[in-house]
Amino acid sequence: MKTIQETVETIIKRTPFIEEAMQEKLINVSSLARVIQPEVEQLLNKKVKPGAIMMSINRISPVNILRIRKNIKSFSLKLGDFIVRSDLFDYTFKNSNTLHKQISLIFAKIGVNRESFFTVSQGIFETNIVISSNLKEEVEKYFSSEQLINSMSQLASITIKLPKTNIEQSGIYYFILKQLAWSNIPVQEIISTTHEITLVVKESDINKAFSILIDLKRP
Numbered sequence: 620m621k622t623i624q625e626t627v628e629t630i631i632k633r634t635p636f637i638e639e640a641m642q643e644k645l646i647n648v649s650s651l652a653r654v655i656q657p658e659v660e661q662l663l664n665k666k667v668k669p670g671a672i673m674m675s676i677n678r679i680s681p682v683n684i685l686r687i688r689k690n691i692k693s694f695s696l697k698l699g700d701f702i703v704r705s706d707l708f709d710y711t712f713k714n715s716n717t718l719h720k721q722i723s724l725i726f727a728k729i730g731v732n733r734e735s736f737f738t739v740s741q742g743i744f745e746t747n748i749v750i751s752s753n754l755k756e757e758v759e760k761y762f763s764s765e766q767l768i769n770s771m772s773q774l775a776s777i778t779i780k781l782p783k784t785n786i787e788q789s790g791i792y793y794f795i796l797k798q799l800a801w802s803n804i805p806v807q808e809i810i811s812t813t814h815e816i817t818l819v820v821k822e823s824d825i826n827k828a829f830s831i832l833i834d835l836k837r838p
Contacts (some may be wrong), residue, residue, distance in 0.1 A: 626662050627713045630655050639797075641679070648676050651786070695835040699780025703829060704736050705822055706752045707774040709808060711745050713766040714740035718746055721761040728757060736776070738810050738817070749776070749808060749819055774807060775825035776818040777832060784816065792816065 620631075631637050640646045652672040661669050712718060722739055729735045736751035745768055750758055785791050792809075795816065799806060804827060808819035822826050 624675045636761045681814045697782040702778040703777040709771040710748045711769040775822045781814045
């Protein structure tokens, strides 16, 4: 049977931002104890006093959090170039037998033209396409017979080049996305390769997002 300490640690660790906010002294322990008390009691199937929960919260060791934070901060100083693109459109289509053919037609039209922004992310049931405005007419023509699930306009992107060691460091995407979440900037799409991550946001948020993310590279 789990102890109060183990139960509290489980709840804290699976709740976004709480661990870090605790270490920064941004959370009142007494208030947090009262908030999670019903869940603690439900998991343990017994009444638990807020004071016991507070003691468990205060016993949570920050060692792992601080170690990961230190490693990620060191990693962030090695981030490569930031590339910003604006005037983007986002389309989501239902997967079909003909969808790949239409995508290949767009790829053939673009060729090696680096002025065009064109990314494709295929899921199990749907495929997402993010394009620059100069490809809008072609995409809407070639994909006119496909089932459109969703579309968005007035978007911009930030592409971050990651160091080769990114595949060995845990928490990288969390560290990057957390900065935007704390600033209430919704991410419309996330496009990643082994050494790149591209975040698509609304054009109205791009300046704020860029300012926040570029701070990651500062000591």
